[in-house]
Amino acid sequence: MRKDDGEILEISGFLGTTTNNVAEYAGLLEALATAKSEGATEVEIVSDSLLLVQQMLGTYRVKHPNLVPLFRRAKSMSLHFPKFKISHTLRVGNKDADRLANAALDRPGRTPNDRWIERHRVDS
16 A cells, blocks of 8 residues: 555455455455555555456446455445545556565464554655
8 A cells, every 4th residue: 555655555464265356355355444544535446356346346246155245345445435446457567466465375473364564665
């Protein structure tokens, strides 16, 4: 998450055994919760999950029963932000997400539902 003041929050966590689609929604929900707690009024989500993006945009229906409650929660949380945008990128354009996912998998002593936030600034 990149804040207006240049601070970057990297959020990662360990979910245990689950599907990619559930993990994508978990990431979206965590990003929205963190944005809200940080006082954001504008959120732009860029995801390499075409399914998640198209479901959030209303282009695809949410059919799988495991995803319905996650979708409803994400949709409800997105309404908190006066400006909410979500778009798709190819996986190659989302290397930070892969790096954070691998870090969560490699983290020693992890247990399901652990999460970590690291804050840093990027020099311009």
